[in-house]
Amino acid sequence: MAQTVVHKANTRGVADHGWLKSYQSFSFAGYYNPERINFGALRVLNDDIVTGGMGFGEHPHDNMEIISIPLEGELQHKDSMGNTATIKAGEIQVMSAGTGIYHSEYNPDASKPAKFLQIWLFPNKRNVTPRYDQILLDATEQKNEFVQILSPNADDAGVWIYQDAWFNLAKFDAETSKTYQLHKKGNGVYIFVLKGEVEVNGQVLETRDGFGIWETDSFAVKAITDAEFLLMEVPMEF
Structure with a gap:
């Protein structure tokens, strides 16, 4: 018999920092719910809106797989591995933080917000060499698949x-x-x-x-x- 859990949208944590509004499916920063720490290896699912011209200053991560999926607008990424890139809707970005990285994310378009999913997974290998990748998703992929x-x-x-x-x-x-x-x-x-x-x-x-x-x-x-x-x-x- 399958086991299930439901998390309705209006039960998520909400953080409003002015420049950032974040809806959090699992406990994160100031939102803590002991029944919603993670779903297996899925630790973070944040539905973020970043005001135009604003962003996350440089901050560290280690031993986490971090995936960003932009939904609207774009984000400029810089990290301690020397990567500078812009990710936008229709792309996906991944970082294996491994032994440790610093990075920042910034919405370069002052006229409109950037909306993206920030997803963290626990890795199956610790202390790997940090890595970064991003790809353009295939917009020609069929519907209903x-x-x-x-x-x-x-x-x-x-x-x-x-x-x-x-x-x-x-x-x-x-x-x-x-x-x-x-x-x-x-x-x-x-x-x-x-x-x-x-x-x-x-x-x-x-x-x-x-x-x-x-x-x-x-x-x-x-x-x-x-x-x-x-x-x-x-x-x-x-």
Whole structure:
């Protein structure tokens, strides 16, 4: 019998710093909920809005896989590895913090906010040499499919990380139903709805709701309306 957990959008932590508004699915900084520390190896899922011309000053990370998925606008990235890059909607960025890095993120467009998902996963290897990558996602990918954007394999579709995790983005037309098959026994999937309404395992989810499912090999996702969502398959034990 599959195990599930539902996190409705309005139950997330909220931090409003003026220049940054952050909606937090799991405990982070000033938001603490002992029942929402992580979902398996998924430690952080922040839905962030950065005001135009503002950003995160230089700060450190170590032994964490950090994924950024811009949804609107763009962010300028600089880090202690010498990388300077701009990431924008339609791209995905990954950093393996490993032995330690410093980085900053800044919205260079003063006229509009940047919206992005900030996702942290615990790695399966500690103290690796830090690394950075970003790719343009294939905008020609078909609708009504699970489109892989991250995996453990460097030669597979999307970016790769030091964890047995697979991420898929999906854009479904209303009434589309598709079965997701998990890649690895012992993994679970956390689904985050970006737009619209979907139904998973009998549970109706709306925009920005989260839903975790584990102890199953597969499950069906049905779009009630036109919908966009992110599926994050991660180890439940790590």
